[in-house]
Every structure is written in C-alpha cells, then in structure tokens.
Amino acid sequence: MELIGRCAHGLRAAGLGPGRPLTLATAVTPEAFALRIAAHLLGCRVTGLPPGLTPHQLSRVLTDETGTIVTDESTGGLQLPPSAKETTHIRLESDLLVPSAEAATPGQLTAQGRPDDIALINLTSGSTGRPKGCAQTYRSLTRNWAWQPARWTARTAELAAGYARYLLFGTLTSAVIFEHLGLSLLGGGTAVIPAPPLEFPQVFERHRITACLLTVPRLHHVLDTLRTEHVDTSSLRALLVAGSPLAPHRLAAAVERLGPAVHHAYGQTETGMLTLLTPGELARLPREEALARTTVGRPLDTVELSVRDPEGRPLPTGATGEIWARTDSAMAGYWQDEEQTREVLRDGWVRTRDLGHLGDDGLLRLTGRIRDVIIVNAVLHYAGAIEQCLAGHPDVDQAYVAGAPDERTGEAAHAFVVPVAGRAPDLAALRARVAAELGEASVPATLTVIREAPTTPGGKPDKRALLASFLTGEGEH
Known part of the structure; x- marks a missing residue:
C-alpha cells in the first residue's frame, strides 16, 4: 500500500x-x-x-x-x-x-x-495484423470474473485454491496474466517473480510453483525437456495452457506427464478468459471420442456463448459456426477504430472470429479462425482444419499452415510440420491424409519439415515468420 x-x-x-x-x-x-x-x-x-x-x-x-x-x-x-x-x-x-x-x-x-470512462486499453497480440487497442470501461473492469471474489462460484474458488504460488512473468500488459494475478492475490496466494533468465520447467521446482500460465509453444518446450531431464513438478496444481490451438496428443502427453494440474483455456483480449477445461472434466471425457481432447472446456459462469452462421443467426447444438461471446467484462470497443468496433460488437455480443461448436455436454470445441483462410482457385480453405489433419498423423508433433499469393491459384497453402522426436514424416503420406479427410483441393502446395516454430513476443507461433523464411529460401525443406 x-x-x-x-x-x-x-x-x-x-x-x-x-x-x-x-x-x-x-x-x-x-x-x-x-x-x-x-x-x-x-x-x-x-x-x-x-x-x-x-x-x-x-x-x-x-x-x-x-x-x-x-x-x-x-x-x-x-x-x-x-x-x-x-x-x-x-x-x-x-x-x-x-x-x-x-x-x-x-x-x-x-x-x-468514473464507470463509463475508459479504464484500460489492452493491445492485442497482432498475430492476425497490427495490434488493436481493446478499450475497457471502469464499469466492465470492476466486473472482471477474477477480480471480484464476492462473485466467485465454487468452480472459480476451486481454481483460485491452486494459485498459492503463482508464477508471474512476461508482461503485466497481458490481459490474461493480469486476470490470473487477481485470482492469486485475492485468493490469498503469492505472486512469485523469479530473477531472469527463466528456465522452464526448472523454475517450477526451484520456486515450488503451484500455478502458471503457459502458451502452447512453451508447453512443447516443457514436455520436450521432461523427456530427457528429471525435474520435480509435483508442486503444480494449476498449469493453464492457452493462447493457440493445442494438438490432442500434446494435451494427452501433458496430462500423462504433469497429472491433474493441467487445465486448458480459451479467451481473447477482447473478452478475457471465456472457457476452462478442468482436470476433472478432462478425465470424464470418453477416450474413444475422436474429438474429445480438442475441447477448450466449459464457459465460465460469467460467460454466455452462442454459435452463429455467417448472417449472425444462432445454430443448433453441435453445428459448427462462429463463436459469439457475451460477458460483463468485455471491451467497449477498439480504441479509435469505429469500423472494427462495429464489425466485432453486435448488440452486447463479441464476435470472436473463431469457428467451433458446442456439444450436448456443454463443452466448446474449436476448429479454426474465420480470418485464417486461404483462397485457392476462389475456394475458401481454413488453415485450422488442415493443421488439425496434419497434426493427427502419428509422426507429426505440430503443424502450421499459412497462405501466400500465387500467380496460378490466387493463393496457395504452405504447410510446416515439426516431427515427433526420432521420426521422419512421409510427406506423400501427409498429403494423402489431407486429401482423404478434406479433399484434394485442400492439400498444401508445399510441405516443409522444421525443427521448431518461431514465436511472437507474446509467445504464440509466428506463422508469418515461418512463411517469410520459406519464401526467402531460409527454411528447411
């Protein structure tokens, strides 16, 4: 004070x-x-x-x-x-x-x-373009799910109980980092700020960390390290993975190695955290269901989700469409960008521009991004669907797909795969897999094997850098 x-x-x-x-x-x-x-x-x-x-x-x-x-x-x-x-x-x-x-x-x-004044402008990661300023009023800031213990449900309180020693790193400008900092402090926990450089997963053992937020690339690094090194991660109670799609086999590997600490979450700077998949919910999913482990969980108690068609009409349960979200703590709009605000905010709802569906079990499953499309011969192909197909091959650990201009087809899809350690993917087999599942037109124009994907400053996979290295001939082929 x-x-x-x-x-x-x-x-x-x-x-x-x-x-x-x-x-x-x-x-x-x-x-x-x-x-x-x-x-x-x-x-x-x-x-x-x-x-x-x-x-x-x-x-x-x-x-x-x-x-x-x-x-x-x-x-x-x-x-x-x-x-x-x-x-x-x-x-x-x-x-x-x-x-x-x-x-x-x-x-x-x-x-x-003052309630209607802008309290905070959070900048988006810029992964789909230049960073935009998500403006939040003091009214919505005070209604944030993590910063109001009086509004916590049993589910939120259970999550907060795991935040006794919350690893705080990266930047306080991150909306999700700040949300979970509130969850820790207001739940009676301590924010642990280690001296740099941070070594993952060794930092968990060194500081007896109980809670941490990880991007998917950092989780990959943690799991790869644990294959060859013994690190005591038994203190972890809430390891929350978010920020980009997580391949089902990687989530399964994380649960197998790190146990019931693993949580999967989904949210946006525009809305804050929207869904959470807890270890208990994950354990109850039927193992035989092919898409069971692609879920990002159940909406928070302060969040309402709706799946809509391109005209904004609600779709029935199980149908795939754009995810719309409504929550008291959403942004008021993009700072000094009325056009984008009108595009995204509709009658109290936020268009996430993400594709997915809600199942009968109430869990949300994501399938891609509306803006992450590649138009080949005037036909739209969603990069997320191709990535999921490639990552489902047993020899592929990670898959990324990006589009680039092409003189013959307008745009062309270029795929990059990180192999499972010790394996060499058969590129012809990968192409055949995509053709069989998505159709011949969805087969990427090129397939490149890479050791690892570059990341943005925010820790997300940087597909633009991947594409740039390929187009300049600097990448592996």
Whole structure:
C-alpha cells in the first residue's frame, strides 16, 4: 500500500486524474503493479506497452494523445517516436517511488474512476495484423470474473485454491496474466517473480510453483525437456495452457506427464478468459471420442456463448459456426477504430472470429479462425482444419499452415510440420491424409519439415515468420 500511495501522489502531482491518458512501459515488478493500481485509483486511462513492438507499431500506439508515459529501469531507454513529441516522460524509480511526506496514505486512496470512462486499453497480440487497442470501461473492469471474489462460484474458488504460488512473468500488459494475478492475490496466494533468465520447467521446482500460465509453444518446450531431464513438478496444481490451438496428443502427453494440474483455456483480449477445461472434466471425457481432447472446456459462469452462421443467426447444438461471446467484462470497443468496433460488437455480443461448436455436454470445441483462410482457385480453405489433419498423423508433433499469393491459384497453402522426436514424416503420406479427410483441393502446395516454430513476443507461433523464411529460401525443406 505504501508503494501505491507513493505512485498515486507522484501521478497526481504530474496532473494525472480521472480520464487522463497514461501509458506504462514497465517490467514485471511489485513497483510496476503498484503503479498500475495507483493509476486506476486515480481514474486514468491506462495503456500498457507490451514488449516486442516494432518501431512502426510503436508510432501507431504512441501519439500526442498519449499524454504521459512511465518507464522503469528495464525500459528507460525507450525511444519515443516523433508522433509522441508532446508526451511527458516520467521515470518510475526516480520520479514516483521516492519517499515523500505528502504521499497518500491507505485511508486516502479512494477510487476516482468514473464507470463509463475508459479504464484500460489492452493491445492485442497482432498475430492476425497490427495490434488493436481493446478499450475497457471502469464499469466492465470492476466486473472482471477474477477480480471480484464476492462473485466467485465454487468452480472459480476451486481454481483460485491452486494459485498459492503463482508464477508471474512476461508482461503485466497481458490481459490474461493480469486476470490470473487477481485470482492469486485475492485468493490469498503469492505472486512469485523469479530473477531472469527463466528456465522452464526448472523454475517450477526451484520456486515450488503451484500455478502458471503457459502458451502452447512453451508447453512443447516443457514436455520436450521432461523427456530427457528429471525435474520435480509435483508442486503444480494449476498449469493453464492457452493462447493457440493445442494438438490432442500434446494435451494427452501433458496430462500423462504433469497429472491433474493441467487445465486448458480459451479467451481473447477482447473478452478475457471465456472457457476452462478442468482436470476433472478432462478425465470424464470418453477416450474413444475422436474429438474429445480438442475441447477448450466449459464457459465460465460469467460467460454466455452462442454459435452463429455467417448472417449472425444462432445454430443448433453441435453445428459448427462462429463463436459469439457475451460477458460483463468485455471491451467497449477498439480504441479509435469505429469500423472494427462495429464489425466485432453486435448488440452486447463479441464476435470472436473463431469457428467451433458446442456439444450436448456443454463443452466448446474449436476448429479454426474465420480470418485464417486461404483462397485457392476462389475456394475458401481454413488453415485450422488442415493443421488439425496434419497434426493427427502419428509422426507429426505440430503443424502450421499459412497462405501466400500465387500467380496460378490466387493463393496457395504452405504447410510446416515439426516431427515427433526420432521420426521422419512421409510427406506423400501427409498429403494423402489431407486429401482423404478434406479433399484434394485442400492439400498444401508445399510441405516443409522444421525443427521448431518461431514465436511472437507474446509467445504464440509466428506463422508469418515461418512463411517469410520459406519464401526467402531460409527454411528447411
């Protein structure tokens, strides 16, 4: 509370208050967390800068309207683009954390955020284009499922009970990281911030971690390491995997190696976490069901899901269509992008642009992304369906499909596969598998075997980098 008081006093002295814009470029530290809380107490409009933004992306985010930016020791050398020439620059350590007799006391820290003001602008990962700013009001921020213990159901409380020692790393600008930080702290847990560099899975043993969020590529690394090294992971109670599709055999391998700690989740920056597959639900799925382990779980108690056709009409249970979501803590729209907001927000619902279906068991199964399509000879092919088909081959560990312009067919699909350790996939057999399951027209124009997939700064597979390496002749063939 003392750190929050210092930050609140310093921000107020700099002219910050309700509705005022504030950009944060800070590392994962207790001080940075205190700064974030202080900014919200003052009612600021907070934008967090995730690591890895390109100069072009930075210039799009930072403008004269940025107002004030706070950096810390890790980001103090941040070069502000010309578009932010009027921005006020504050240093966290030297300008806000210095002891002051005038710093606010806990009793003086009253929330000033106005319900309909924008509280937070979370930037999307940019995996499908340039990062967009998901604007969330103070009203929706206060209704977030993780930050309101009074609204926790038994299911949420059970999840929070596993967060006694939550591994906090990456960036506080991540919507999902911050959600689960609230789950830990408000459930009586501790956020553990290890000194860099982080080694996975060794960090679990070293700090007796009970809860952690992992992207799919990082889970791959953890499982690959555990094949050859003994690491004690017995402290884990809630290992939540999310961020991108997870092949069924990898989820099965994670459960076999890590036991009942493994959870699978699905969500978006626009909505927060939407579904959760718990170990108990996973164990109850029928093993003979081919798609059983592709589910991302059951909607949270604060979430309503609907599967719609291209015209937005609800589809019956079991039918595949676009997933629409409704939740109190969803974004109010994309910051300064009315066209995209109108496209995504419809009468209180958020169009996820993801494809899937809800089963009779209430579980959601995803099959691809609406925007992740490749148009070959004027016919739409969903990359997700081809990836799932390839990853289902016993010699394939991971599969990625991306489209590129083609003079003959308009676009062409290019596939990249990571083989199971010690195996060499027969590319002809892979092509035959796709043809048999999806039709000859869905067979990728090229198939490339790679050792591993590159990742974005946010930890997701970077299909653009894969495609670029292939097109420039730098990849493996």
